[in-house]
Each structure stands twice: as C-alpha cells, then as structure tokens.
Amino acid sequence: MKCTKIFILALLVVASCVREEATSVGTTPEVEARVDGLLKQMTLAEKIGQMNQVSVGGDVANYADAVVKGRIGSILNEADPAKINAFQRLAVEESRLGIPLLVGRDVIHGFHTVFPIPLGLAATFDPALVEEGARVAAVEASAQGIRWTFSPMLDIARDPRWGRIAEGSGEDTYLDCRMAEAMVRGYQGAVLDSTSMAACVKHFAGYGAAEGGRDYNSTFITERQLRNDYLPPFEAAIRAGALTLMTSFNDNDGVPSTGNDFLVRQVLRDEWGFDGLVVTDWNSMGEMVPHGFAADNKDAAEKAVGVSVDMDMMTFGYLSHLEELVRSGAVKESLIDDAVRRILRVKVMLGLFEHPYVDVEAAAAVQYAPEHLAAACRTAEESAILLKNDGVLPLKDGARILVTGPMADAPYEQLGTWCFDGDRTHTVTPLKALQERFPGKVSYVQGLRYTRQKRDRFDDVVSAARRADVVVAFLGEESILSGEAHSLADLNLKGSQSSLLAALHATGKSVVAVVMAGRPLTIEQDLPHCGALLYAFHPGTMGGPALSRLLTGEVNPSGKTPVTFLRTVGQVPLYYNHHMTGRPYKNETLLDDMDLEPGQTSLGNTSYYLDYGAYPLFPFGYGLSYTRFAYSGISLDREVYTPSDTLSVSFTLTNTGEREGTEVAQVYVRDLVGSVTRPVKELKAFRRVSLQPGESQLLTVQIPVSDLAFYGLDMVKKVEPGEFRLWVAGDSASGDPLSFEVRAAR
Numbered sequence: 001m002k003c004t005k006i007f008i009l010a011l012l013v014v015a016s017c018v019r020e021e022a023t024s025v026g027t028t029p030e031v032e033a034r035v036d037g038l039l040k041q042m043t044l045a046e047k048i049g050q051m052n053q054v055s056v057g058g059d060v061a062n063y064a065d066a067v068v069k070g071r072i073g074s075i076l077n078e079a080d081p082a083k084i085n086a087f088q089r090l091a092v093e094e095s096r097l098g099i100p101l102l103v104g105r106d107v108i109h110g111f112h113t114v115f116p117i118p119l120g121l122a123a124t125f126d127p128a129l130v131e132e133g134a135r136v137a138a139v140e141a142s143a144q145g146i147r148w149t150f151s152p153m154l155d156i157a158r159d160p161r162w163g164r165i166a167e168g169s170g171e172d173t174y175l176d177c178r179m180a181e182a183m184v185r186g187y188q189g190a191v192l193d194s195t196s197m198a199a200c201v202k203h204f205a206g207y208g209a210a211e212g213g214r215d216y217n218s219t220f221i222t223e224r225q226l227r228n229d230y231l232p233p234f235e236a237a238i239r240a241g242a243l244t245l246m247t248s249f250n251d252n253d254g255v256p257s258t259g260n261d262f263l264v265r266q267v268l269r270d271e272w273g274f275d276g277l278v279v280t281d282w283n284s285m286g287e288m289v290p291h292g293f294a295a296d297n298k299d300a301a302e303k304a305v306g307v308s309v310d311m312d313m314m315t316f317g318y319l320s321h322l323e324e325l326v327r328s329g330a331v332k333e334s335l336i337d338d339a340v341r342r343i344l345r346v347k348v349m350l351g352l353f354e355h356p357y358v359d360v361e362a363a364a365a366v367q368y369a370p371e372h373l374a375a376a377c378r379t380a381e382e383s384a385i386l387l388k389n390d391g392v393l394p395l396k397d398g399a400r401i402l403v404t405g406p407m408a409d410a411p412y413e414q415l416g417t418w419c420f421d422g423d424r425t426h427t428v429t430p431l432k433a434l435q436e437r438f439p440g441k442v443s444y445v446q447g448l449r450y451t452r453q454k455r456d457r458f459d460d461v462v463s464a465a466r467r468a469d470v471v472v473a474f475l476g477e478e479s480i481l482s483g484e485a486h487s488l489a490d491l492n493l494k495g496s497q498s499s500l501l502a503a504l505h506a507t508g509k510s511v512v513a514v515v516m517a518g519r520p521l522t523i524e525q526d527l528p529h530c531g532a533l534l535y536a537f538h539p540g541t542m543g544g545p546a547l548s549r550l551l552t553g554e555v556n557p558s559g560k561t562p563v564t565f566l567r568t569v570g571q572v573p574l575y576y577n578h579h580m581t582g583r584p585y586k587n588e589t590l591l592d593d594m595d596l597e598p599g600q601t602s603l604g605n606t607s608y609y610l611d612y613g614a615y616p617l618f619p620f621g622y623g624l625s626y627t628r629f630a631y632s633g634i635s636l637d638r639e640v641y642t643p644s645d646t647l648s649v650s651f652t653l654t655n656t657g658e659r660e661g662t663e664v665a666q667v668y669v670r671d672l673v674g675s676v677t678r679p680v681k682e683l684k685a686f687r688r689v690s691l692q693p694g695e696s697q698l699l700t701v702q703i704p705v706s707d708l709a710f711y712g713l714d715m716v717k718k719v720e721p722g723e724f725r726l727w728v729a730g731d732s733a734s735g736d737p738l739s740f741e742v743r744a745a746r
C-alpha cells in the first residue's frame, strides 16, 4: 500500500511540474493546486456553466438565477461598478461554490479616457507609450470591476476597405508584434494585481484578410503565409504572457477558426504551449452552422470543445449541449476539465477569489485622472502623421484662423470606433483647443454638419475664409464609418468634403487639412487643395489639444504610416512588403504618356496599373516633420554572418533643420533568394530618436540573424543562407541598401 501512495505522490509532483512548464501564462503550483481543488468539487453542470459567457447589458435581475445556479462563468457588456458588484455577490455569496465571474469588456483604446484608435497607436511607433496607455485603460476599467479586455486586436490588415483596419496595428508583422507585446504588458501589468486586466489577443486568425475587404468574409491564407505573416503577433503576445485569446469569425481555406483544429489545437496549444483561456467571438460557435461547417449548434459545440475552445460567447452551445455530449460519450469529460481548469486559472491568477468586489466611490476617482488625460494627449500627438507641408505649418502667431469642417467640433466622432465608455462630454475638440490657444483669433464656420453631408455651395465658408489669413479644415470619417461590419468600397472623403476643400483652395488663402479617420483614405485628389495635410486616426478624448499643439509647432509631428496609403481603392491590395514577382514594376508608361495605337508589347509587360502605376500615394513608415533628418555612415559590423550571430548596423542620424524633432529610424531587410520567394523588404527594427537642431547621434541597432528566419518550402522555420540587403531609412521606400551574407554555421 505504502509503495502505491508514494507512486501516486510522485505522479502528482511530476504532473504539477509538467503543468507548470506547459503553461504559457506563468502559473504557479499554488494556483494549480487551488484550481485542481475546485475542479474536484464541481458537478458536470457547474463545470459547463463556467464555459458560458453572457452579455448582460445592465440587467442583473434577469440573470440572477443563472448566476446563482452556476450556469454563467463570465459576463460582458456591464461596466457599472455597482451592478458588477451585484453580479459578483450573487456568484460569490449565493452560488454553491462561490466562484466569481470573469467580467469582460471591449476596452479597445482606452476605457473612459479614450486614446487614439489602435491604428493611430501603431502610427506612434512607440511601444512604451502604447503600453502606458494600456496601463491607463486597465487602471480605469479594473477600478470598476472589469478584469478582462477583448484587446489587443492583432489582425494584420492590408485592405483599407475593411473597417476593422482601424482596430489593429496595420500591415506589418514586426510592428504588430511590438504593439501586441506592449498592450499585453500594459493591460496585465508587470505583475498581476487588482489593476490588471487579462488581455485577449484576437481575432485568431487571419480575419484581416477578408476577401474583398468585406467584414466576416472568407479568407484563403496558405499555411506558409499564416506562419510568416499573420501568426507571429499572436505568438509574440502569448510569449508576453497574454492570459486569453479569441477565435475569429472567418473561415480560412474552408475551416472556421472556432472549429479549426490546425489553428487552435495544433499551433496554439501544441506548438506554442498556450494554456490560457480561449473564448469564441460573439456567437462564432453558432456561426459554424451558417458557414456550413456544423449541422447545428450541438455539432458546433462538439467541434469547438474538440479543438480546445474553452468559453462560448453568446451561442449557449456549451450550456445547451455539452452535458448530453458527455453523457453520450461523444465528448470526454476530460476535455471539459481542461477547459474549466484554464478558466479557473485566469480567475485565480487575477485574484478574483480574494477581491471580487470594487469600491464604487474609489472607482470614480481614477476616471479621467489628469495623468491619464496627459498620456492620451501625448499619444494623440505622437500618432498624427504630417503627410504634406509647403510651409503653411506651423501656424503663425497672430494669424486670423478660420476653422471649418465636419470634424472640427465633433466630440463623439473624434473618439473613433469601439468606444463604449468614452464620454463625449470629456472630449476636447480641435475647435475648442484652438479657440483657447488663440483667443479672439479663431472664427468658425462648420461648412458641413457631418462627413456624409452633400452640399452644392459654400458661400458662408468662402466669405469667412476671405476674412482669415489661414484656413484649417477638419475632415475625415464619422466614427461609424470604420470598425466592425463597416467596410467601404469607396475610400474617398465622403459627402462634399473634397468640394469644400476645393472651394477653400479657390479663395487663394493658405489651407491646412486635418483628416481624422479610421483608415487610410484615398486623398490624392485633395492634396492639391491644401498646403499641408495632417492625418490623425481618430485621436480620442484629447485629440483637440494634441492637434492644436501640432498645428502651432509646440509639438513637432513624428507619426509614421502604419499602413500603405493608396492612390485609389483599385490598387487594393498594395502593401510595402509584397513579393517581387518575375516582372517587377519599372516606372512603365502610364495612360497620359501612351501613344495612339501603341504596339501590343510596347508598355513594358510588368506588374502595374496603366492608370495608377504600382506605387502608393504614401508608403508604409512615411511621415514628415517640421525639421529634416539625414542618415549617414550606415555600416554593418560584418559582411558575413551565421544564423546564430547578431547583426549590428550603425548609422548617424542628424537633425539638419531649425527645430527639435523626433524621427522613427527604420531598418528593413530583404532575403534575395529563398526556397520560396520572399518580400522585397521587411521591417526588422525601428528606433524613435529625438534630436535638437543640428544635433547628430550615432546609433547601433542589433538584430539577431535568427529574426530573418521564415517558413520555407519544407515548412520548417529557419534562416536560409544566402545574400541579403539591408536599409536604414525614414520610411519603407527610401534609402540605399547595404549587402551582407549569411552562411551556414561550419
């Protein structure tokens, strides 16, 4: 008998060690013991209840019975701290086991204090600042009892017709990885405590490649492209300790993510060792039925639990069918135990058992704290991108300024998409900020009430412009025009905004355009009608003061495009890290230069559009400053490396202008020849560098050669020996390459 007990004890020790190594969420033996102890006490019905997430929307009474009976493990869409306390009290004090609820919310770019939309956050190329903003969001939301955010959204997006391009970090995998890590750290905190919100990396996976840019549409991403381009940000977030992940709506190559064994079981669980909580997207389990992948919700529930999806958001498929599936033997109860273990693990690690309630009065005190608003203002400043400036900016002191446009005083629209809790009454608009900055010098004629408004004449605005020295027109998109389910087939400024700008230009006055939008719009036709153009992806609560400080030069713009700006929507998809093709574009003949009756093969036969060429309006990584920067002395520490080496590139950056400024120096690499074709270049590092006028700084950037690894023909991730090129520049289309070689280790 004694030997048996020793043997079982040994097994338990090994099991807990194995489990400790297996988890990616940084659990401890104490957490695991706590979880196992709870699990042992739970009935099958109680276990399944933990796997059920319900959108409660303010109605405590309606869900009280289900909570007390342990049929709900998590709630979303409740943000009132008193109601959250009420829900928790039902779970903790009235249910049989007293397991607290996991309260989730879409805190996507700030809670009450609203930061720029995530595409704007990416434009800062400042992970530390983005982390600070996520921390602010966590402090405000957790104070009200929200301990789980459905953020960061990591979907690589190369099609601006897709409205959710607003919610992610744009087209580049490397930038997306850095932003993912920053937000996970910000939300969860360096160590989990009462201000932590569990991050939820979404939407796993490939959702941003929706065919046609139409939301929810199918995707057809190969495994290689998934592994090289779309999955790395999710892996980076998990390596950063993300506690949860959300499956996506789309079917990729015919398989909806919520039932996708390759994605969830093979890659996420087995390859990456992710042992956090996986939640479906809203009814994405049930949507496997209209997808034609599941016969009914029972079939969908079996498929989802079979690939290790732990929690069901709003299909009620687990609640309705799992018990029957287990009883019939179709689903092993061990699968349920694994799912519930991962759910309880998050609840224990967040400290919900010790602190399920919040102090309602104290919660109010941290909302919109001055330091939060200051962080939001700094972020909005860094997220704006100067795309054109003929010298009209910065605005001159003493100038009579006409402010116009539908976004000049639009406190709701300025907050952008996915803003459930930001209160418009706290928004400071550009009009208010400029009126405060230049008392008595700012006149205002709206011109258009909203961005979709159509209008034939602008006599009122034009006459006001004639009495001003400079016109600042705030244009763009209402917030509803981007975000979920808000795809557009035409990316020009809506309504009569372009006509308004043309009318202002026709007055002969200096015109500045400021565009606030949820995506890169096609603004080529507007550029000739303004002397300067500042692009601000919906900048949030403090967008006004930020834009005012940028327009006056108190702050020098430093944002860079996180996504390619197209000349026309017909160029979609057009992104910087494309493949070379066998016939790369070589400035071929465009329509206006074509002879009559040109010969069939006279136009070059390369990859471009006769009408719009092959280049974008603005490339990835682009942004101007009120000063200028020069790169010199770019050099590598060696000419030949092995895959285990670290490459050092040094360069001198000089501020050659008259004012202080910040440059985002970018390092791109190209693998010339591979077992499969490779992108023409890929971002591998960036540095924000602030310099005084005339100041030079010698910088050295180190890049592990292993960062050049990719999944090649054999679908094994490795660095392939051969010739490489390297650029250091201020955007993805500039600079001259250096060469280096990678040789296999001897």
Ligand code: GLC
Residues within 6 Å of the ligand: 106, 150, 202, 281, 282, 484
């Ligand atoms: C939505 C979104 C997802 C969000 C969830 C909860 O449909 O796709 O991003 O977190 O439902 O609101």
